[in-house]
Amino acid sequence: MQRYFLEENYENVKKDQLLVTEEAYHHMVRVMRMKKGERCFLVYADGVSILAEVIEILPETICLKEIEQEVKNRELPICITIACGYSKGDKFDWLVQKATELGVFRFIGFPAEASVVQWDEKKLQKKKKRLQKIAQEAAEQSQRQYLPTIDLCVKKEQLLTEFTHYDSILVAYEEAGKKGEHAVLAHYLVKSTPGQKLLFLFGPEGGFSKKEITAFEASGAVFCGLGPRILRAETAPLYVLSAASYQTELLQQER
């Protein structure tokens, strides 16, 4: 069933009539040609997802009534932010799509030393819009209840200031993998508790420089390997998200 991500929080809306305007209105009425009596999910910014039924279609507003709240939780119990160095081509498009399916909470892009591409603020604005659209489509398709946010840093320093917002910062570092360091990721995922905020850093194709590694370490980051095979820059984040889901959503139930 179609899902619409709305900007309001559910707690602020009038519950007797759910009103939808602008882009979601356009999609419901013009694209999906929804009729009175048809149903969809309205997903509010605070993560509340409502099964709703169309009761009236006005020129710029569609009115729905609440049928029920979606009870099943579809979000990863831990909040994982993926921060990646800018990569060539359309790798970010693909990465944002897949990471959204796999439950990412927030996506950050930043210019790493080895990033070949150099994007100015204007270009980043445009890129962000595009990635937001990709994330939204992937979130609808994978039936998420939370729309991941996208932030693209102009300067690398912006990334370091983010560190204080997280419970743990982990750097996927090829050298850690080479040295046979395989326990750190599992350690952090096993001990994670619901609502915890984890930030994972990934280099661009060329990896992180010694200087970057030192700066991350000085800011409290720890290093983790992702097994004995060398993963490409765009594959490593998907490994982490899959492992996090497996540990917190599948393995917990098996026990």
Place this chain on the structure above:
Amino acid sequence: MQRYFLEENYENVKKDQLLVTEEAYHHMVRVMRMKKGERCFLVYADGVSILAEVIEILPETICLKEIEQEVKNRELPICITIACGYSKGDKFDWLVQKATELGVFRFIGFPAEASVVQWDEKKLQKKKKRLQKIAQEAAEQSQRQYLPTIDLCVKKEQLLTEFTHYDSILVAYEEAGKKGEHAVLAHYLVKSTPGQKLLFLFGPEGGFSKKEITAFEASGAVFCGLGPRILRAETAPLYVLSAASYQTELLQQER
């Protein structure tokens, strides 16, 4: 360091002088322009990986001497075969690349009922060659010691005859995920033992039909969900491979 996947088994080669011809020769001499004294890995079909040094370059053969055997194991302890229904576009290219990085043992393609594309034997031959090349490049880049095999079935029945070669057959089934079935995958991965052969089946974009599900079940397959979010056809296999690596390569060490 460059890796070359060779067709011979290491146990059959003359150890005093390692000889390389044909495609690998071409790449070493013409593409990489390797000189006497330079080193690379020779990976034999039986999974033995040898660090070797060039001692002589002849018109059609390059002679190397063995420096040492690569001791670190880079292969998943369990052998995972991914069987996917044919999908539109270049999704298979991408999937084979990523699955190879993530340690897949064998890749099978088959025509599912919902497969939109219809490929005849000639087209499949061509496609197989292309996918083999992609797998080889990904195996070199990710430093694998085993080159995954690719098989593309002309008929779906061929897939069912494969079942007897595996210890367990698991079907990633969206309906299982919807019903909240999250424990089966973890159950099979936790109890897996080194060398076990697991076959995972994935539908094309449209999923499996009721008829297919019944046939798989009758042949001994079990159904597993991959968490509460709906994954696209090309994302689900990567989730399974990442989870398998996490369980058998990372989590085992953490305990």
